[in-house]
Amino acid sequence: MDVSSILDGLNAAQRDAVSAPPCSTLVLAGAGSGKTRVLVHRIAWLIQVEGVSPWGILAVTFTNKAAREMRQRIEELLGFPTGGMWVGTFHGLAHRLLRAHWQEAKLPKGFQILDSDDQFRLVKRVIRDLNLDDSKWPPRQAQWFINEQKDEGRRPQHLEDGGDHWRRNMIRIYTAYQAACERAGSVDFAELLLRAQELWRDRPDVLQHYQQRFQHVLVDEFQDTNAIQYAWLRLLAGDRDNLFVVGDDDQSIYGWRGARVENIQDFPKHFPNTQLVKLEQNYRSTGNILRGANAVIANNPERLGKELWTEDGEGEPVRLYAAFNETDEARFVVDRIRAFIDEGHLRAEVAILYRTTAQSRVFEEALLQAGIPYRVYGGLRFFERAEIKDALAYLRQISNPHDDSAFERAVNQPPRGIGAKTLDAVRAHARDFNCSLWQASEDLLRGGGMTPRAAKAVQGYLDIIHEMQAATEDLPLWEAAEHVIHHSRLPEHFKKSRDGKGQDRIENLEELVNATRQFDHEPEENEVMSDLDAFLSHAALEAGDNQAQEYEDSVQLMTLHSAKGLEFPLVFLVGVEEGLFPHSMSAEDPARLEEERRLCYVGMTRAMQQLYLSHAENRRLHGKESYPLPSRFLREIPQDVIEEVRARPAIARPYSPRGGALDDAVESTGFALGQRVTHAKFGEGVILNAEGQGSSARVQVNFESVGSKWLVVAYANLQCL
Numbered sequence: 001m002d003v004s005s006i007l008d009g010l011n012a013a014q015r016d017a018v019s020a021p022p023c024s025t026l027v028l029a030g031a032g033s034g035k036t037r038v039l040v041h042r043i044a045w046l047i048q049v050e051g052v053s054p055w056g057i058l059a060v061t062f063t064n065k066a067a068r069e070m071r072q073r074i075e076e077l078l079g080f081p082t083g084g085m086w087v088g089t090f091h092g093l094a095h096r097l098l099r100a101h102w103q104e105a106k107l108p109k110g111f112q113i114l115d116s117d118d119q120f121r122l123v124k125r126v127i128r129d130l131n132l133d134d135s136k137w138p139p140r141q142a143q144w145f146i147n148e149q150k151d152e153g154r155r156p157q158h159l160e161d162g163g164d165h166w167r168r169n170m171i172r173i174y175t176a177y178q179a180a181c182e183r184a185g186s187v188d189f190a191e192l193l194l195r196a197q198e199l200w201r202d203r204p205d206v207l208q209h210y211q212q213r214f215q216h217v218l219v220d221e222f223q224d225t226n227a228i229q230y231a232w233l234r235l236l237a238g239d240r241d242n243l244f245v246v247g248d249d250d251q252s253i254y255g256w257r258g259a260r261v262e263n264i265q266d267f268p269k270h271f272p273n274t275q276l277v278k279l280e281q282n283y284r285s286t287g288n289i290l291r292g293a294n295a296v297i298a299n300n301p302e303r304l305g306k307e308l309w310t311e312d313g314e315g316e317p318v319r320l321y322a323a324f325n326e327t328d329e330a331r332f333v334v335d336r337i338r339a340f341i342d343e344g345h346l347r348a349e350v351a352i353l354y355r356t357t358a359q360s361r362v363f364e365e366a367l368l369q370a371g372i373p374y375r376v377y378g379g380l381r382f383f384e385r386a387e388i389k390d391a392l393a394y395l396r397q398i399s400n401p402h403d404d405s406a407f408e409r410a411v412n413q414p415p416r417g418i419g420a421k422t423l424d425a426v427r428a429h430a431r432d433f434n435c436s437l438w439q440a441s442e443d444l445l446r447g448g449g450m451t452p453r454a455a456k457a458v459q460g461y462l463d464i465i466h467e468m469q470a471a472t473e474d475l476p477l478w479e480a481a482e483h484v485i486h487h488s489r490l491p492e493h494f495k496k497s498r499d500g501k502g503q504d505r506i507e508n509l510e511e512l513v514n515a516t517r518q519f520d521h522e523p524e525e526n527e528v529m530s531d532l533d534a535f536l537s538h539a540a541l542e543a544g545d546n547q548a549q550e551y552e553d554s555v556q557l558m559t560l561h562s563a564k565g566l567e568f569p570l571v572f573l574v575g576v577e578e579g580l581f582p583h584s585m586s587a588e589d590p591a592r593l594e595e596e597r598r599l600c601y602v603g604m605t606r607a608m609q610q611l612y613l614s615h616a617e618n619r620r621l622h623g624k625e626s627y628p629l630p631s632r633f634l635r636e637i638p639q640d641v642i643e644e645v646r647a648r649p650a651i652a653r654p655y656s657p658r659g660g661a662l663d664d665a666v667e668s669t670g671f672a673l674g675q676r677v678t679h680a681k682f683g684e685g686v687i688l689n690a691e692g693q694g695s696s697a698r699v700q701v702n703f704e705s706v707g708s709k710w711l712v713v714a715y716a717n718l719q720c721l
Ligand code: ATP
Pocket: 009, 010, 011, 014, 029, 030, 031, 032, 033, 034, 035, 036, 037, 038, 248, 251, 282, 283, 284, 564, 565, 566, 567, 605
């Protein structure tokens, strides 16, 4: 393979970055300018031209999906597999490191990962154990506090309360929580990063090994690294100039989770030989989309400042739809998607982006009704579903009986008659003797500290776990999973459930066995982790990824946050309303408002050809009804870029619509809005909307039989009633 194919399809600035002699590099550029592309080509260049082994490269990206795509694209460029290369998320890589060095990191061999929900439950328990009132000390806040400290690299002993009562209790909770994690051998997400950083800080021998191994370190989405991640990278780099980072300050959207955009500004200070690369040409979006996005982000002060341009034409206008309410919004979006698919496009070319996960439900329902396959990213994901977590809790218990979160979850699921009082006694004993719940149960049973009935029930649970341990010891992973699920009696329990979801849950449990069957565990050097433990970690870390589904052609639904780095020909950015976007929690605080604006910029720049923005005049969300104003971000988009899809008289519209287009369209179709019509196949309905002129004029009719449909007037043969 020749060198030129690595440089083909790159502009001059991109080529310079890809082919520069090894040195610290910061690529600072706006959305869609090819940063990720440069990073991928750089890796191929290092391997192909500089002769670096894939084994000597570490690349960090933001999601597991991005990591898979990255590896795939490098392999396509090179034409051979790149196993041995470390590509992944910070969490994934930290976990990989800790798996190989559990002893040096002072972790038990089969340490388990607590996901955010497990962490929440544990924090809650700790608060109760401290005899604090959890209405005054909300677990959510304490969880937040703990993660914030960890993200900044602070252990409880580093913290001082400064005489502050609130802080004193938060530190107490953090301390007790950490002790509980140590006892159970579990590690939360923030802990993965902190441990990995401490491992390198405290064990120069381990660090040196990795410094020798990783000749090149590359980081995508650098603007969203937090303090501990950056500290980890700096340790690895040492005084070598081998970091290649790409980012965009305008897309920093994780400040609320401790990400520090300052890392970009500081980078050239920490690595004085840094070559700075700027890319200004956008290859993703049409002129109109880009102009809209540029105008929105221009309202943020203190940007590093860069303007994007495109060689592409203006393209179609950015379309704006003012919906009556959230159902109308969903119906509109689904109609457009249907029309798009009918034109021969793939479903996967479409994304619906929203600010909060709760918004997805209405769209899911509309898509289901329309029979259009879809996939939700970042919602309640496979490994986070209750029944899956129940089954995983059993697997975790057999792997490590002292895993308290697993104990809490499995001990009475399915119910086996262990009362709240009995469990309280077990918890109290665990607290008093600083031992695990499992240990406490054994102690109490041995010491006769339970009523005969309670003792029988608790003993029953311990016996089940012992039996599972013995029976699965020599089984391959999937058979072990099957055995455990069967003997947990969860399927029988769900079969009896009356919530109508029993069958779904049973199928999900079957799918879990499938997942273990497909699970491919590639052990690291020095690694001793069993297949089961590796699978459990995988379940916690890759919760969002059900890879099998990824191959089905489906409409993509996700939050704006999870859309980072991705692109789609057709994008719907929905719920663009005050209170929702910008979110009510951020509107008052200038710094947070700017982050919301960056989020808007991220959302708009995901679109390649068509971008629709929508807001509802009446919205029911979380069971509450509101009449939100259109978002201020809409006002920041130049009027001549926008086309209103429907110029209905809107309530309190602070920007002046361009108007005209719809009136013309209505006139040219010969129908009036609200007119009743009849159609040979669909029966009676009402004209809701119209667009286009002459032979391409179309009307939207809400039929009583089939709901709303867009029809080409010239073919529909509609009769007025
Ligand atoms: P984001 O900030 O959203 O992550 P990015 O800067 O990483 O964006 P890429 O995703 O790498 O941008 O590139 C955007 C699109 O432009 C991709 O489809 C990519 O393949 C294409 N692209 C980038 N550079 C070129 C080029 N020189 N010629 C043609 N297409 C390009």
